[in-house]
Amino acid sequence: MRGEDQIPLKQPVLLVPGGLFVVNNTIALVNDFDAYAWVKLLRSGDGLDVPAGEEHDLVDRLLDMPALPRLNLPEELRLEEIVLEPKPILVVHPPAKSRWQHDRLKGEVLFDYDGSSVRGSSGQWALVQRSESRCLIRHRELEAEYWNQLQDAGFRRLVDQKRGQHDVEIVSRDLGPAVRALMAQDWQVRADGKRVRQPLDIQFQIRSGIDWFELHADIDFDGGRVTFPELLAALARGDGTIVLDDGSLGILPEEWLRRYGLLAGLGTAEEDHLRFSNVQVGLLDALLSAQPSVDYDARFDEMRQKVAGFSGVQTVNEGSAFHGELRAYQREGLGWLQFLEDFHFGGCLADDMGLGKTIQMLAFFNLRKKRRPKKLPSLVVVPKSLMFNWRQECERFTPDLSVLEYAGLDRAKLRDVLAKNDLVLTTYGTLRRDVVLLKEFEFDYVVLDEAQAIKNSGSQVAKAVRLLKARHRMALSGTPIENHLGDLCSIFEFLNPGMLGRSSTFRLHAADPTDKETRRILAEGLRPLILRRTKQSVASELPEKLEQTIHCEMGGEQEKLYNELRDHYRDSLLGMIDEQGLAKTKMHVLEALLRLRQAACHPALLHRGTAEESSAKLDALCPQLQELLDEGHKALVFSQFTSMLAIVKQHLDKQGIVYEYLDGQTRDRKERVERFQTDPQCGVFLISLKAGGLGLNLTAADYVFILDPWWNPAVETQAIDRAHRVGQTRPVFAYRLICKNTVEEKITELQQVKRELADAILEQDGSLLQNLTAEDLQQLLS
Template sequence: MALSTHQLDSRKLLPKLYREGEEAELSQVVRALSGCVLFNDRIARLDAAATEDAVNAAQRLREIVVPVAHEDQFIEDIWQTPELPAIDLPDDLQWEQVRSEPQPQVMIGPVRLGAMTWLIGKLRFDYAGLLLDSTDDRRAVCDAGGRRIVHRDEAKETAARAELQRLGATPTVASETYHGSFKVARKDFAPLVLALNQAGWHVEAEGHRIRHPGTTHISLASGVDWFELDGHVDYDGEQIGLPKLLEALRRGEDFVTLDDGSRGMLPSDWLTRYAPLAQMGEAEGDKLRFKPSQALLLDAWLSAQPEVNVDAAFEQVRQRLRSFEGVRSHEEPAGFSGVLRPYQRDGLGWLLFLEEFGFGGCLADDMGLGKTIQVLAMLVERRNRPASNGDHKPALVVVPRSLVRNWAEEARRFAPQLKVLDYTGLDRGEAREQLDQYDLVVTTYGTLRRDAGHLKDVPFEYAILDEAQAIKNAASQAAKACRLIQSRHRLAMTGTPVENHLGELWSIFEFLNPGMLGRSNSLKLLSSKAAGTDTEGVRLLAKALRPFILRRTKEQVLSDLPEKTEQTLYCELDAPQRKLYDELRNHYRDALNKRIAKEGMNKAKIHVLEALLRLRQAACHPGLLDKSKASEPSAKLETLMEQLQEVFDEGHKALVFSQFTSLLALVRKRLDKGKIVYEYLDGQTRDRQQRVDRFQTDPDCPLFLISLKAGGLGLNLTAADYVFILDPWWNPAVEAQAVDRAHRIGQTRRVFAYRLIARDTVEEKILQLQGEKRHLADAILSADNSLIGGLTADDLQMLLS
């Protein structure tokens, strides 16, 4: 077709057919068929550029008049309609034909497709300033303002698409929302952009140019009472500080905004190594600041980052820490009435190391390994040293209510020279002004919470938390009260420092070394990928915390342990249970005194045994006396559940014995409520061996409840290494039979046996009789009437006192 001048203000488009210098008017065409055209006297073949539809359309129009004012638009329309045949334009309408190198450009934005976050991108090409989407099928681009035609390079565009796919981009398909684009997984994005930038591509994110990170720098400087970490990344001359970079990483972003509005790609791998420090330090401008208490943690962390430059002051601190030759075993101090096992001497050395360097620590040995004894040995060692100012300040130990007497008893047994104060009673106000006269003050978490206003102003040498998981919730009143304590040194004791998530460990460490781990959610965030950390970051964190946590399992110290360890756990009755017991004791004391005075001891012995049985039941659980009281609290049941939870958390199995099946029934209710799996055996059980086999072989069954009469003999339960005797019978042979269900041939681990005793009850009184009148204790607990005749009136008064 040709465009010729028709008149001054218009042009006329005259369609013609051409072949080897020959031309034909369309008026001569009879009909255009598929691939050919029919004349009156001949048939001619049409080439690909002249379709039958174009010929038929031109034949109907005959001629097209184009106003001069619209001729540029007409020419642009021609080039933007690829199916039109070539048009022969006059010289004055010939636009410049440009063939330039296409510059690939990638435009990217985040889109969530299904369960995965993808980055969706568009590929386009820059032809001498004209931008063309890669999905555009025009053969050329018209620049009307410059009166030029820019021809596309199909080969180079195809090569660019192939390179994009090679680097991890996937073309979207017709069924996807973003058809005509490409998608790339977030994990593949950084290497993709790096490769494209190096190849000279232009990459944008959400309309902003993306710059790849250049050189990185990190250094540590010291101040009067702080350390400052200075880190930055260079983006074509602009430096971005570590806090800003880490905050973008924490938000899950891929870029940081630069001053010129462009986006700098985050060096994720490099930043991930420092993400935990961002949670522990405080941002000061474009730097991170740390407290002196964090020196050991910083040293442990930065030792894995050799590119960090540290100043001379921190290097001195580092050398002092490293010059320490390690924790040395420490012998029992003078005045300590006991013998420490080798691992306990190591524990004493570790406690003294913490004291020397001014750190708080968490003693997290397995249950039964003697955490209390190690701490008492440390307190005796401290007591033996002269105070710097001639004034010994007391140590405060905070414990669950059930452990108050245990601490007092252990101190009396192993550290008799320590003056111990039980700061729990209603009369504790009188002792409040005399705390400095004691070496060891024992109180409960509840008492500390109530007396926080008074105790926060008392200076202590040590603040020690036993069963420190009690403050795992940093927002609890107990945790807040513990953090208010003034003390030079701090310790925590727990077999389970982390039960659910790392955030619980933060609460304990905020008590031990305030500020060491930064903000309250730092450890919880560090345990998730969203924090920008990974398994390597968590590994470094564990390494950094290792000096502050000492944990030995039974298996690790097996050679140091006796085959069987037995211990008495004293349980404190709460007010309602104490009231019930005292009323029952007073009733039987009065009734028996009258009966004995009237009938004599021999005739009253049946009534005496009944009274002692009822008092033993009252010491165990109110529900044993009255079924309507089955839901009331019991000191023994609460102590048992606390101990069992620790046993389970450490991956062990346990046996629980009682001669009262009604007490075992109450234990079962608590276990069912807590969805704890267990086996049960009493005199009515028929499938004994099946139950034994399940306990022995099923790792999900950690507990076996057994009545004394049904399980005292004949059972092999070596899967258990903990034994709890709920209502001791003090007949050595019978008690040994119960413990030996676990401690027998085939047992490869050490066995720990615990006897639960209700404090200030007939149970404790009979324990006192054990050494003096063993036969009387056996008779009382076995209902052997033949021996009860040896019980004197004085013995009975002691039992009922």
């Protein structure tokens, strides 16, 4: 038919597959291509004979048939046609054998029209409701939108040959988020013939023991139930769904995956609850703080309030036995250390570099000397480059503490007296080699200085420190570790074993920079155990300029080279002085002292070894630079040897540290200074003495390192004042790097009694060497 015109089925003289037909010398097209098969079928017969009384059944069956075109029915058989909006339904079918753990899950899509359902992939165009004498016309446009919603949620539509009883499929791990998305758009989802349920409520209860807490939970999925360990196990696997007690499927909210997934990794599942240790009170409280319904018992409530209020910890005075006076923030540090001890927590003191972490720890050891149980010694593990500095600080501030340096080739003889000392100092390398012995001792405290040395939990040294027996544990680190939560796992596994549960769970959550809520919870839970003060926060208590000497210890080839040079010059110079007199050998003396100073900086300055190799001063400098850069500071590095600065450049390049450089050959001085002052990525300025002694304003830096000290107060002051000058709003920390048992250390001693002579040596001014005696030279070369 066309408009009012109707053509009998037998009138066309030709029918062509595809819908073309010829009638009355005219070619026409069948608009409904699905009707072509019916036209061909009906032309082959003489119509359909329908018994009386069954005509309505025929119409119902025809309308229910898929791919049937619209029918033009007689008036007496015609039904009322109604267009309704369907409700979408997804029926998920688990595999018969492996149930919900199968890699892919398949589903069937239905559309519900006022109680009558039709398969989404069916070609059926209408649904008959005979009791209502009406025909429901499918809303194809809206159904198409629902198909798009399925695709957007992550379902893939199956093609005809793979469809079978299924319309869509999805990777099983994506089912939870996909179903959540569909249900948010008013889809009804069923599984195993039952509706998929959304959780209505979760109520927590905490019960306490002597040194543990139990977390119980009552979870309601709209009438369906699941035990707490089952829920946590599903979260730990990253599942988005869980099978409930009645066999229906529960949807796990995305927020639960984030928050309680971490909870599952931190605790230990036992029967119907999760168990935590006392040290996890802060983390547990942070994780539950946003929950509307938590029933705390009295002990947990008391403990969490004390831990949450740690910021109000009382300050502790250093006592009269301490040789020095602590600043106010350092006394607060003592109070925090006492707080940790009272709760048997391990903690990390993470003050900015230069704020006195070592001194605070020593003051605490001094206070604890009389009250520690069994008079157990404390063990401090340090990088080799810091061993001498710890010993020096002990002698200066806590001379009443007996200190043993457990290091070196002769340390075997120290084992019998190790436990008789108040404090034992050792290096990470020594600990790694002697851990079988040291793990047999019981220590009062084990303290790790520069604790980032164990951030790799799989390293030999990280495994070694975890074997040590200690009543209390502490870590010192200037790195702002709250910005590196992923690195905390190994450090806190040492400080509080088991506190962070399964390390893989912690690392997964902490390493995700987009999961700000979880990172906030972790930071809040760990906050009582990390004390960090920046220079800015305590600036009012600091002098404008602080100067300190870092003693470096040579080893290996560098020490061997230095000793060979020292012995050579001592023998040759003293013999020459005996024969010719000191006046005629002064240039040889200056050359010897210069070569020894270069050897103390780096063997490559004397063309021994390569610049890629390290040295005692590089071992001390590079970690310090990395630490202060992590803290957001900038540094100036001075040397009178441009060849030493060139070596430093190579090591900074290897570490990916952005720097500027200036020596006597530099022409664009202004541009380099401006870049250092204004570029936040440029954190280090390498400067030679002659190029940078005067005229530079480098107030962007608040740290200064002098690689080869000049012992001339005027020269050193000029260098330090590149940062400490008008416009500087922060305290400036200046460090001199001196190698132990070298001419550098000897000149430091000599300058105390012969300032003019020391200046002459460093300035290579031969005219002033007339005051040098053979005894002085003997001391310098000893």
